Amino acid sequence: MKSALIVEDHPVVRSMIKLVLRGEGFKRLYEASRGDEVVALIRVHRPNVVLLDLGLPGVAGLDVMERIKAEDTTCRVVVFTSLEAQFYQERCMRAGAAAYVSKSKDLEDLKAAVNCVMAGYTYFTQLPSSSVAMGALQRSEKELIDKLSNRELTILQYLARGSKNLEIANIMHLSYKTVSTYKTRLTLKLNVSSSVHLRDFALRNHLI
Template identity: 35%
Template structure:
């Protein structure tokens, strides 16, 4: 993961992000303040990571993510925004974002978030109950399922019925690589580490 597209309507923010990315040998191959242009640049430049704000013109960041994932983009997507309410975290995760960090933290989490995404993990810090101590909010099964996108939920139903990745790709008319990406993301969101755990989860929640 080397090539990055930055989508933010504040030039100063884009410059700050670019400087931080260059510190870890990542290359900014494109910048824009507009959501619709971000979609066009993604297909034109093929970035491996997109860093996107929510409040941007024409298409907001959530709509950008939804459109890109819906059209098969499988690269990393990190939301960097001033809107850090739990509602936005969950919404971004549900449409296919790989991570979510707040501008209120002065971009201090950027490197950690990128490292997590590069390693195949999601990065979604939850609310902090105290100023200096992170207290994760336990999620029940229903909460975790709500984090899944429509495509991820469809893949989950297929996996629960024992359908192989290659057969799911034919059924959904997408590549098996894309199915594997959805599978990886849904496993992360559901906090599952094996197919046995996935099977138990689907049986427990009548998802088969």
């Protein structure tokens, strides 16, 4: 009997995913709205597939995938997110995802991804092989983003959404000092001078 864990913090989106999965023959469906709930639910229910958003409260999606990989489980991860594939798809592949689907696509793409993954294949977006179509600023900033670690990128997202250092520290189980160090490092790596400019950078590159 096919089973899936849906990890998504928006109830309407969870309901939509459930409809898709039921239409594809999934009988056992489990839900989580926070990243820090995922591993425990996988241990209990052993789903065949995990439908995972990246922008989650608790623990961010990239960190969730690293934790799933460390579990050495047989379940496969389908990333279903609104975040730009050009910045996140390769990171997700490295973290162990079997598919990457944009929420802006037709639901047929989600169905195709789930069926591919259940059949033992992968499903990823074909990205442009060159950045000819991108402007000079976009190319330059994408290169800066590509050099960030997953943790740096996650902290950038939290900061850009307005989270305070202490809040980020509690969410990510880091010290306040460590988050402050990451914040300073991000402003240097991205050539910005303040948190306001970090947010502008993230918005301009569709990171939030």
